[in-house]
Amino acid sequence: MSGYVEPMNGPDPEQSAGTGSTEQEPDPGTGSGPMNPGKPGPDTTVRLAAMKRALGDAERVIVLTHDNPDPDAIASTAGLGYLLRKALGLPVTLAFGGIVGRAENRALLDELDLPFERAEDLEFPSTVAVALVDTQPRAGNNSLPPGQIATIVIDHHPVRAESSAAAYSDVRPEYGACASMIVEFLRALKLEPDRQLATALFYAIQSETMDLGREASKAEIDASLFLYPRSDPAAISRIRHARVPRAVYRSVHTGLENAWSRGGVVCVPAGRLNYPDIVAQLADLFMRVDGVEWVIAAGRYKDGLYISLRTFDPGAHAGDLVREVVGNRGSAGGHGEMAGARIDVGRLSRDEYEVLLESLFEEFCGQLGVSDQPRVPLIQTDTAGELEPAPDGADET
Numbered sequence: 001m002s003g004y005v006e007p008m009n010g011p012d013p014e015q016s017a018g019t020g021s022t023e024q025e026p027d028p029g030t031g032s033g034p035m036n037p038g039k040p041g042p043d044t045t046v047r048l049a050a051m052k053r054a055l056g057d058a059e060r061v062i063v064l065t066h067d068n069p070d071p072d073a074i075a076s077t078a079g080l081g082y083l084l085r086k087a088l089g090l091p092v093t094l095a096f097g098g099i100v101g102r103a104e105n106r107a108l109l110d111e112l113d114l115p116f117e118r119a120e121d122l123e124f125p126s127t128v129a130v131a132l133v134d135t136q137p138r139a140g141n142n143s144l145p146p147g148q149i150a151t152i153v154i155d156h157h158p159v160r161a162e163s164s165a166a167a168y169s170d171v172r173p174e175y176g177a178c179a180s181m182i183v184e185f186l187r188a189l190k191l192e193p194d195r196q197l198a199t200a201l202f203y204a205i206q207s208e209t210m211d212l213g214r215e216a217s218k219a220e221i222d223a224s225l226f227l228y229p230r231s232d233p234a235a236i237s238r239i240r241h242a243r244v245p246r247a248v249y250r251s252v253h254t255g256l257e258n259a260w261s262r263g264g265v266v267c268v269p270a271g272r273l274n275y276p277d278i279v280a281q282l283a284d285l286f287m288r289v290d291g292v293e294w295v296i297a298a299g300r301y302k303d304g305l306y307i308s309l310r311t312f313d314p315g316a317h318a319g320d321l322v323r324e325v326v327g328n329r330g331s332a333g334g335h336g337e338m339a340g341a342r343i344d345v346g347r348l349s350r351d352e353y354e355v356l357l358e359s360l361f362e363e364f365c366g367q368l369g370v371s372d373q374p375r376v377p378l379i380q381t382d383t384a385g386e387l388e389p390a391p392d393g394a395d396e397t
């Protein structure tokens with residue numbers, strides 16, 4: 001492994017990478033005080049100094065990510081915790097709300113083998129600073145208690161005004177993954193991630209960007225090239241090919257039976273879910289169907305209606321779309337090509353829930369301009385004769 005360790009002196013190749021995906025020159029002049037979210041920022045070293053100052057005399061840091069965290073959230077939380085512990089000597093508590101359901105994400109947690117706390121069990125004394133990762137204050141998808149200030153915000157979703165209250169706010173929507181921001185910090189500090197952390201960060205970036213194909217910037221590519229030689233390929237394989245509980249196949253089955261399309265838009269009513277992020281899994285699954293441009297998968301978990309959106313259109317604004325449709329009925333947000341939402345449906349009867357779901361799907365279709373297209377089942381199991389022909393040559397073996 002020693003061949004992969006970079007020299008500890010001499011010109012630092014990382015510095016030229018700056019903040020990654022932006023072409024702008026770093027602005028070294030704004031190193032003090034709260035940082036301007038969304039603006040091209042100072043270089044990584046200056047950012048780190050500002051982060052340290054922001055923590056002041058905090059005795060411990062709670063690193064908190066969004067509820068029902070995905071790989072980017074989990075790995076970024078672990079990475080920032082590692083950084084704060086190693087570089088600043090601060091004790092850290094890693095935490096999230098909700099549950100990790102998806103088998104791959106559970107396998108990722110197993111491989112990381114780090115203690116994550118349940119956000120609902122935490123206390124927030126004044127000697128503790130909170131760092132939010134892959135989410136922002138009042139985004140509606142995290143368990144930051146109302147009234148609790150986040151000292152640090154590190155995220156790559158669209159900037160929220162509430163983040164400016166953080167002493168260190170670092171939001172870079174141009175990044176494809178939060179994990180790439182963490183990797184830049186580690187590299188600037190010459191902090192070698194251990195094998196488990198490198199594996200988690202690598203998997204996070206691949207998962208978040210669909211193997212560097214979805215919203216991946218130069219930062220994601222640079223981080224991946226840095227991480228892969230430090231990662232454990234067998235562990236990545238164990239994560240990627242994690243064994244899946246039968247309940248997931250039930251949701252896949254429900255989705256296959258009920259999915260319908262209007263033009264290139266596919267709506268997937270997934271019924272009751274065993275855990276919330278099955279909707280994201282279904283959206284990913286149905287995105288692979290020929291001709292599909294948008295997938296909207298939705299299902300119910302406990303009191304929540306969970307929605308996941310995916311598109312292949314790089315010019316799309318999936319996050320804006322889902323906020324527009326959901327409005328004040330729930331919390332929603334996301335990026336250009338992936339987004340999600342949660343609506344509280346605890347008080348709705350089964351029928352009312354079905355009516356709401358149906359109207360949401362139709363509103364999405366309206367916004368996407370396909371309401372005039374015929375609504376057809378995605379998989380027509382009763383018309384085998386009308387199945388698409390096999391690709392040329394496929395039956396000539």
Ligand SMILES: [Mn+2]
Pocket residue numbers: 072073134156177178208
């Ligand atoms: Mn993310």
